[in-house]
Structure formats: C-alpha cells, structure tokens
Amino acid sequence: MSLNEVWEAASASPFQPIVPKDSQFFVGFNLLLVAVIFTGLFGLNRSFVSLASVGLPAAVLFGFGSVFMICAVGVYV
C-alpha cells in the first residue's frame, strides 16, 4: 500500500487538536490562573493533605496550562 493510498484512506479522520488555536490563550491562561491560586493555597498550608489536595492539581494544571500558553503566544511545541 503506497503512502498516498494511506492518505486517501484516512480522508474521514482529519487531525483535530485538543484545543483549537482560537481557544488556546483562554484555556492556557485559565489553567495557569487556577494553578497559581492553588500554589498560593499550598503555600499557606504546607501539610501533606494540602500537598495532595492542592499541590498535586496545581502541578497538573500548570503542566497543561504552560503547554497551551506557549502555543497561544506562537511557539508551537
């Protein structure tokens, strides 16, 4: 099967980004905002419970938020 046939066979499934280009800034900014708030909350109470309940979500949100934010400013990673 030539690769052109692979391309034709895949015509029904074009690539869909998780977040469209127009929404990247909105999504990235909000994820980062929540991440910063959660980080602040963790800073106020640095217990293990706080680490699990606030620090962990903050790290996850910061991970995804920073990826979308860098895409939103034109550095497509």
Added chain:
Amino acid sequence: MRFFTATVLGLLTSGVAAATNLTTPSRLALPADFKPPQVFKNTNLVRNTNLEKGYVRETVNVVVENVDKQPQTDYYIPFPTDVFERVGGFEVRDKKAAEKGRFKVDVTEAAPSSDNQYFIVHLPEPLAPKSQITLGISYSVLNSLSPRPATIQQSDKQYLAYTFSAYVPSAYQTLTQKTKVKFPSTNVPDYTTTSDLKTGTDPERKGATYTYGPYDTAKVAPGTKYPITVRYEFTNPVTTVNLLERDLEVSHWGGNLATEDRYWLRNNGSELSSQFSRVDWTFSNYQRAPTSAVREITYPLKPGSVDPYFIDDIGNISTSRYRPGNGKTAANLELKPRYPIFGGWNYSFKVGWNNDLAAFLRETTTPDSWVLKVPLIQGFKASEGVQYERVVVRVVLPEGAHNVRFQTVEGSSSNGLPGDNQIHASLSSYKTFMDTLGRTTLTLEVDSLTDEARDAELIVTYDYTFMDALRKPLTIFGGLISVFVAIWAIGNIDVSIKKR
C-alpha cells in the same frame, strides 16, 4: 502505579525509534574499461530542448529495440561527467503508458577511464528480443546556460548561449534522430547551421522553434559529437538558489504546521559592465521594462496561511505585501528584496508562515498512526524559472514520533523530482522549546532541482501515541510537584532550638 511506570519509561525512552524506508543514495561502481553492452538499438529518437526558462529542460522520446538474443532489462543513458552532477529531476517512463509510473533508475560513479557517467534504467519487464518500447526520458540540466556577452549595461537586453551536440548522446546505435529547440522568443541572433548532416536547410525554423535534423545516423558511432551553439535573448534573471533550507514543524498540541524557507539566491545572468544606477533603475522599474534583475518574488501559499514574515540578515523587510486569499483560494506573498538582484549578485532571506494542521494531517486506520501530506519545496513562482542547486527539507515531527516513513507523490506526469532512491533521507533529533528528548526530524536532501518540483508533495507517516503527547505536560508537572514535595519535606524538618 502502572501509569506512573509507563510515564517514567515513556519520558526516558528515545523518541527516535526504528525507522523504515530511509535511503542513502548509492552509486554503482563500474569496471574501469566498462562499455554498455550493445543489446539495444534506438530506432527513432526525438529530443525536445526547452530554453524558455533559466535552465535547460529536455525530454527525449526514443523507440528502443532489443537486438540481442536474450530479454534485456537495463538501458544505459550516458552523460559527460562534468554535466552529470547538474542533471536534475531525471525520470524515465513508458511513453505509451505514462500513468504506470516512473522506472527505477540507478546512477553510476565516475570512472577515470571514461568521460561518461550513466543512468541505468531498469525496465519493469524484460524486453523480449526484437521487441520495442518507447521511452519518455525527461530531465533538467542546471547551470548550462552562459550569458553572452558576460557583461551588459543595466537596461540592455541579455543573451544566453547554449552548446549541445546535434547527435544526442547515447550508448547505442541510433537510426534516425532530431532535436527541437524551443526558444523564449524569436530573437535568436546566432545559431550554428550544419551543412553536411542532412540535405536541405538545417536547422528548420518555425517561430521560436528550431529543428535540427532529422538525421540518418545509422552509420554514426554512438558517442559521436557535433557541437551546436545557439545564442538567444533572455532578458530575465537566471535565478539560481544555491541552497534552500526548508523546515516544516508539526505541532499536535498547537494544531499547527509552521513552515520556514531559507534561501541563498544568486542571479547567474550577465553582470553589470558599469556601476549600478539607482536613477536608471527607478525609470525602468516605473515603465516595467524587461530586466535581467530579480525585481520581485511572488510566493503562492496554501489557502489559510497566516502570520507570514520576510526577513534577512539585517531584519524585517517592509517591502512585502501579503494577500491572504479568502480561505479557499491560494494566498500570495509578494516580496521585494532590499535591492534588485543583478547578474552575479547574491541575496539571502527567509520567509515563514503558519497553517492549521488539520488540512495536512490525518489519523490513519491504525490507531496512534498519523499521515502527513505537505508540499515538498513549494518555493516562489517565476515565469523565467528557478533552479535549485541543493534543497534540504526538514520535517520536524512531534517529540516521541517514531516509525517514520516517507514517499514523494507520483502522478501521471513528471513531478520534477528524482526517484525516491536518489533522495538522501535521514532521521535525527532536534531540541527546541519545551523538549526533553528532542523532536524526531526527518531530513531530506536533494541536489539539482528546478521549479518543476514546485507542486511535488511529500507524504510522511509516523506513530505518535497519547503517552508521547503527554511527555511535555508531564515533564513540567514532574518539575513542579518535585518543588512542592521539597517544600513540604523541608518544611517538616524541625530546626527549632530546644532541648530534645
């Protein structure tokens, strides 16, 4: 726990895994005293030489007969060693069944005892004794036109000279042959006339087409030369790209295909005999008079292209205009270099733009496998043609992409490219923003192309799983959670001064 292990392993394993169908062009070494076996005969040969552009484009249609007693598959096409490296986009098809695609072609190394190097055409099916096949051979020869006179005034007409042999170079006996030369205009002040090759006038002229022959060459030994020189008006730039570096960067997170083309240009036309005059240039530019300088570069882009830029070593060049089209029609980027590029002058610049990835990328029927279809060189559009001495295309795939395969798209006519086995392909890793292992990069290197390859398309398939995609956010997550854990752990250390 399994998720964590998979994540850690995923972060540590290399993205550049087993890759297939990557080629390194190899050349066949021939014995020192090699001569192609005389198993074929060219019954009739017609060569069309097109000089309408800044390079030579030739198509040779030849009826080949097997004169041996055994079926034969290998047809040798010779070129002088000094010309061989400048032959680009070499392609051979069955003239009567062009839609069946090109034939496999190998190239040979230069042998010290021979003036020739060969393209070896492998016929898909052995040609039976006394059978015939019509071959359609097409190729371009770069840098074979010389400006005569070599220096001109700024607003003078430019003339190019081209020398070739009236007898088409062939490894086999040819019974009859002729050459049709197509000029850009009827202004051909000098051309060789032959007196002893055929009866009647030679060449025969019809408008801008001159026909040398037909000649009865049954008794002429293969390889015999009869030099012909033509000199014709070509008041256009002979645009030569010494090097084109093209980057295509695929981003799944951003849903974006970023393209950047870096050009090193040169005009190989007549040089200026006196100093450049800005006043004369402004006059002729205002009148839109024909000129041997590169005045403007028009760059057609795919529909939906956004964020174009045009910069050179100094910085942004403001003399550019972008016509974005309406989303369905092609966009146009019109560039004016900082200065007109006259003969012998160089100019380097880069242009870049973004596209939505959805138009170029599809998910195949196999899960986590993707197929990308992108223009191979695209390049700018010029009626006088552009020749590319070397093209390096880098397809920067997402970090973690593996099992990379590529193919150029073949149609029923020439796509201006050599066969895939003549394209040097390699995989490497390219580190840039937010990368841990580096992005899988497919690099394709091709020599001697022309703007015939503008419409050529490249298809790349690769595997890229959801875990590969998560590498970036998980890396950042890992960094931040480590900081939090460190803060919590350090905060728990009791450093108070008291009696224990």
